[in-house]
Every structure is written in C-alpha cells, then in structure tokens.
Amino acid sequence: MPKTVLVTGGAGFIGSHTCVELLAHGHEVVVVDNHVNSSPQALDRIAKTAGRPLAAAHRVDVRDRRALSEVFASHPVDAVIHFAGHKAVGESVSLPVEYYDTNVGGTCTLLSVMREHGVHRLVFSSSCSVYGDARSVPLTERSPVAPTNPYARTKLTCERILEDVCAHLGEMKVLALRYFNPVGAHPSGLIGEDPRGVPNNLMPYIAQVAVGRRERLTVFGADYPTSDGTGVRDYIHVMDVAEGHRVAVEHLDDGTGMRVFNLGTGTGTSVLQLVAAFEEASGRPVPHRIAERRAGDVATLVADPSAVVRAWGWTTTRDLTAMCRDAWRFQELNPDGYPR
C-alpha cells in the first residue's frame, strides 16, 4: 500500500538513496532539508534516478517548528523517516552543543509537530556508534550500549526520548535503525556520497585519493587487535541501507511502541582490506601512510544482522566489490562532487 513519506535530510547521502528507493516502489516522497550538509542538486538527481518526481521538497530546518508544521499541513503524511542531523564523530567532540541542538532538539520539534498533525509512524536514523567500544562482536540489538562521543550520545538520547514518547502515546509506531558503515552509491552514478570539505569518513576519502583530488590516505592506527592492525568496520551498501528503510516503512504497522534493529552485513573489513578492494574495483592506486590512532575510534564494530531477517525476511545483498565499484563510478563521474 503506497504511502506519503516525509523524509527529513532527504538530500543527504543516505536520505537521497532512500528517496530513490521509496519512489521506485510507488511511494510519494516529501523532502525536508536545510542543505547545511547536502546539495540541492541532489533533489533533481533523485527524480532523474528514480524516473519519477518528488511530491515536494522544502528548504526547512527541522528545528523551525512553524515552517515544519506548514509542511505537514500541506501534505497527507502517513510516515516520517528522520535522517536530518549532524553525523561526524570527530566533529561532535568539538561542537557538542550544535550536535545536541540539531540532533536532539530537532527530533523533539519533529515529534511535537507530528503529534500536532496526528502523524504517529516514524523510522529513526540511529547508529551503531551507540555501542561504543564493544567488548564482544558481532553486536546484537541487546548488546550493551556505551557511547563514547557526543554524536553517539545524541543518537542514544533520541532513542530514549522515543521510548518515553511511545510509552506515553500508545498509538506511536517507531522503528530505530542502528546502521553500521553505509558506503557506495546508486549504480547509475547519478547520486552518491559528497561530503562538504575534507571527508571524515574512510570510503569517500579513498575515492577522492583514487580520482586524484587528495594526495594520499592517512590510515589512523595499525596497532589495533585486528587481523592487520587497522580498524575493522561493517560496511553496508547504501542501497541496502535505503532498501532497509523502505522495508521498515512497510513494516511500521506490525505493532505499536518502539523497536530497534541493526542494519549491517555481519562481515568485518579492515581499513587496508578496503583500500585493496577499492584499488581492485577502480583500477586506481590509493597511496596511503600509517599514522597514530584517531581519538574516539574503536578497534572493531560488526553487526549481527539476524534480527531483521527474522522480523522482515529481509537481508543485505550487495558485497564489498559492489560497494567499491559503485562508489568509484559516482566519484569518477563527479570528480568534484555535485555541482555547487
């Protein structure tokens, strides 16, 4: 049953790919984005990639209650996917107030406006970073949470707020998705990961070195207790993440209250393994040097993805080669990212 889905942060990396997935499956999509960390160009590319237009796109900050309420008043919103927020672990250490104001304050404003308009279905963008420096992997949804930086704490704080809202408002239906490391791009190469400034994350940095935009990659630490000493993460193709969000929207009516799911592949890949896979997929060298560990980093984060398989009969389907191949295609077609 197609729905009208309001996507906050819909012009961003994961948001734009999720909009394409929703459109391709017949849903109507309304985007709300302040474009602080995304390009308006992505909106045109979403329509081109999906082959059909967005219902609407509004340049609105989720903390702007009046403007957000006007958006809800203009569209028959059935469900919301909430991506809008800051997401760089390192940056959150130096800008904690901005992170809490946007990530937590924005979520509270959104929940208030949803209630004002009688909208009670929400998919929330959470993060594996809530697990912190996990003692044992793979991580299930029942693994202890121990966030180690302001970004991760904003995500866990939002989960706690959502639990309380669901306990108070019986009709709320919330799915919190803790995704691991989304990478790659839509296979068309029309949309992809285009961070502003110097990339914080590994994959876009590697892609920019391969295309000649950056001189070489700095590997943050080679003395971790892992197979080759470098950090291990659970990289998941952004189209699998997008599909997971679409499937979540279609399962929101399975029950009331809040449920939490990990979105990962269950496979760990080290930094050096990802470099090698990207060189293989792109045919380009990725020069790199080993440096000290990055503050706030942990050795290994890998998901146990079985809960979504049991609940939704859904699993990821794209492997590391596809992640590198698709990330490279977007970078090669857009060497300087989206036109500014």
Ligand code: WQD
């Ligand atoms: C991965 C590995 C680094 C850059 C991300 C997001 C966060 C959350 C979880 C969704 C680590 C190493 C990195 C570089 C490097 N996602 N690295 N050189 O830290 O796992 O966090 O996923 O909520 O929002 O930030 O991802 O890509 O920054 O780092 O060696 O230039 O690559 O040390 O081992 P991270 P990342």
